[in-house]
Amino acid sequence: MLKSLWLLFPASLLLAGCAQEVSPSPVARVQAPAPMAPLPTRSYQAPKVESKNINGPLGGSNRYLSDAELAALPTHLRVHFATNSSQVNGHGRHIALDNARFLLKFPHVDVRLEGNCDQRGTQEYNLALGNRRAEAVARLLEADGVSARRIQMVSFGKDNLLCYANDPQCWQRNRRVDFVYHAVLAPQH
Secondary structure, three states, X not given: OHHHHHHHHHHHHHHHHHOOOOOOOOOOOOOOOOOOOOOOOOOOOOOOOOOOOEOOOOOXXXXXXXXXXXXXXXXXXXXXXXXXXXXXXXXXXXXXXXXXXXXXXXOOEEEEEXXXXXXXXXXXXXXXXXXXXXXXXXXXXXXXXXXXXXXXEEEEEOOOOOOOOOOHHHHHHHOEEEEEEEEOOOOOO
């Protein structure tokens, strides 16, 4: 026991020699900045009427269509989906059929199906879901006689929003597939 006390004695002397008295330094007084006026908030409002040329902020637009083709475009260029679903409902099937008829009437026009999701969920999940939605619409077009060679598909996931509000009505508008048409141009000679 005495040996262990002799071992602790030098350690206690070492610690006692390191102790310092610290005096507090004066604190500088800094004037707080004046509060900033709140920044104005702007919410994105999509147009009430669907444009036949623009299908969203990042999506493509109908290109190289003649006036007759633009006039013949179907009334609806979007198929909407339920939450976490790639099932096309009855209304969506009618929209796909109208768009298939347009494609069959104008064989030099191709379509790009742009799959979109609402802003909830991970980007990976939404990219896959947007792709499944585009594929579901493509299968309907093919079933109605449109060649698969005329159909392109892309998924924007949650990066092509029409509406930015965080509510069910906005989410419903964003869950969609957009039809974007382009005429195949003949090579210039």
